[in-house]
Amino acid sequence: MRRVLAAAVAALTVTTAGTVTTGAPGQAALPGRARPVPVTASPTPGSPGLGDSYFPDYGNGGYDVDHYDVRLRYEPATDRLSGTTTVLATATQDLSRFNLDFALDVESVRVNGWPAGFAREGDHELAVTAPRPIVKGQSLTVVVRYAGIPSRTKVYGYTGWTRTADGALAANEPESAWWWFPSNDHPLDKATFDISVSVPTGVEVISNGVQPRAPLAEAGNRTRWSWRSVQPGTTYQAFIAIGQYDIVTDTAPNGQPVVNAYSTTLGERGPAARASIERTAEVVDWESGVFGPYPFEAQGGVAGPIDGIGFALETQTRPVYGPGFWRRGSNPYVVVHENAHQWFGDSVSVADWSQIWLNEGFASYAEWLWSEEQGEGTAQELFDLTYAGYPADSEYWQVLPGDPGASRVFDDAVYDRGAMALHQIRLAVGDDAFFRILPAWTAAHAHGNGTIAQFQALAEQISGQDLDQVFTTWLFTAGRPEVAAAARASLAPAQPRSWAKIRAAHELLPR
Ligand SMILES: [Zn+2]
Numbered sequence: 482m483r484r485v486l487a488a489a490v491a492a493l494t495v496t497t498a499g500t501v502t503t504g505a506p507g508q509a510a511l512p513g514r515a516r517p518v519p520v521t522a523s524p525t526p527g528s529p530g531l532g533d534s535y536f537p538d539y540g541n542g543g544y545d546v547d548h549y550d551v552r553l554r555y556e557p558a559t560d561r562l563s564g565t566t567t568v569l570a571t572a573t574q575d576l577s578r579f580n581l582d583f584a585l586d587v588e589s590v591r592v593n594g595w596p597a598g599f600a601r602e603g604d605h606e607l608a609v610t611a612p613r614p615i616v617k618g619q620s621l622t623v624v625v626r627y628a629g630i631p632s633r634t635k636v637y638g639y640t641g642w643t644r645t646a647d648g649a650l651a652a653n654e655p656e657s658a659w660w661w662f663p664s665n666d667h668p669l670d671k672a673t674f675d676i677s678v679s680v681p682t683g684v685e686v687i688s689n690g691v692q693p694r695a696p697l698a699e700a701g702n703r704t705r706w707s708w709r710s711v712q713p714g715t716t717y718q719a720f721i722a723i724g725q726y727d728i729v730t731d732t733a734p735n736g737q738p739v740v741n742a743y744s745t746t747l748g749e750r751g752p753a754a755r756a757s758i759e760r761t762a763e764v765v766d767w768e769s770g771v772f773g774p775y776p777f778e779a780q781g782g783v784a785g786p787i788d789g790i791g792f793a794l795e796t797q798t799r800p801v802y803g804p805g806f807w808r809r810g811s812n813p814y815v816v817v818h819e820n821a822h823q824w825f826g827d828s829v830s831v832a833d834w835s836q837i838w839l840n841e842g843f844a845s846y847a848e849w850l851w852s853e854e855q856g857e858g859t860a861q862e863l864f865d866l867t868y869a870g871y872p873a874d875s876e877y878w879q880v881l882p883g884d885p886g887a888s889r890v891f892d893d894a895v896y897d898r899g900a901m902a903l904h905q906i907r908l909a910v911g912d913d914a915f916f917r918i919l920p921a922w923t924a925a926h927a928h929g930n931g932t933i934a935q936f937q938a939l940a941e942q943i944s945g946q947d948l949d950q951v952f953t954t955w956l957f958t959a960g961r962p963e964v965a966a967a968a969r970a971s972l973a974p975a976q977p978r979s980w981a982k983i984r985a986a987h988e989l990l991p992r
Pocket residue numbers: 818819822840841844990
């Protein structure tokens with residue numbers, strides 16, 4: 482079977498347009514009727530998931546997306562979202578059909594210009610029947626037209642779309658895209674994005690990356706906002722914020738555009754939001770010195786509305802922050818955390834959701850490093866206090882940061898024990914090796930994916946040490962590990978100056 486397939490593919494001729502023609506024996510092309518016809522020996526359905534160990538049906542098999550062009554129209558008064566997404570992809574197998582992850586109502590699907598059959602399967606799968614067989618390596622242009630009320634579209638009883646008094650926020654993890662664009666919804670498939678949204682004039686739209694053009698007036702007293710992600714990103718790191726925003730632009734020390742946006746609904750929390758998010762370029766500059774060159778084309782942050790999200794998210798180039806972070810004044814630690822994710826999570830993304838420590842452990846440890854840098858408490862002091870904060874018999878120590886389980890991806894332990902694990906790795910290898918390992922990791926997997934095993938291998942290579950014991954103990958073993966500092970930690974260590982701010986952030990970060 483395999484040999485027959487290879488022979489058939491070898492006989493194909495790929496045209497410059499990416500379509501495939503063949504002259505099958507006994508079927509000489511008729512003059513004037515020749516038309517590119519893809520053929521394949523045995524096209525099969527693309528898998529409905531990518532086999533993630535926690536979320537096996539997230540993402541889809543059989544193709545790889547290169548670019549999403551998401552063109553939307555939104556009505557804040559009714560939450561009606563309509564639009565067209567054009568997915569540019571490459572087939573990775575011979576396909577008879579393939580899935581996209583999507584929850585809104587679909588009006589039509591075309592594949593390379595041909596009308597395609599489609600059907601809803603389950604809560605978030607859109608099955609597309611290939612109008613013609615698709616061969617491995619073929620370029621796919623999939624155009625999906627759709628409309629719906631995302632705040633009322635529930636998947637597993639839930640919507641990741643947040644409707645607010647003046648607009649909406651599409652920002653959630655791991656599920657976000659299902660409510661606004663069809664996608665291959667797994668971090669393994671990264672793509673670039675063009676995102677544009679038409680809204681009533683006077684409403685702002687903020688998204689990832691840069692603005693390829695100024696907001697454009699459209700008929701009917703409407704304005705279309707356009708955003709572009711130049712570097713590839715995952716589907717959950719794409720976002721849109723729609724509503725009443727003050728937008729502040731500037732240039733970062735590295736010459737990149739900074740775009741910060743502040744909901745006008747924040748009231749007395751507005752100044753604290755600005756005092757935090759306006760430090761983004763400073764934070765990114767410092768993090769670039771510790772983690773390696775900043776991986777993206779723009780910087781910024783979005784202070785979401787007072788009735789928006791209760792968390793913060795590392796949306797690519799421009800994190801989104803819920804209003805809770807400013808409830809006790811400014812908090813640069815959450816800015817440090819979300820921007821650390823630009824390296825750990827956004828550029829180097831998890832290959833499987835079980836590897837979430839590579840995101841949250843590192844972003845949390847970045848806060849401890851910032852505390853050291855600011856002279857507000859050392860990582861060791863923060864380790865001691867965190868360690869002492871959880872009694873040995875606490876359930877907390879039963880969660881494994883290296884494999885927390887699908888329902889505990891955002892557990893406290895992934896963040897705090899995750900940071901403690903990195904501190905133990907640092908102690909094991911020493912500062913010199915540790916601060917070479919971090920930029921080596923972000924360089925080795927830039928704009929790609931990583932696993933904990935790969936990180937351990939790199940850390941062992943750079944340090945020249947066998948680190949199996951520290952990784953196993955801190956990431957993969959239930960129970961409170963013994964540490965040399967335990968006796969000291971049990972005596973209720975004094976609080977570093979950074980402690981209250983870090984705790985205030987971490988009350989909201991894990992979910
Ligand atoms: Zn985080």
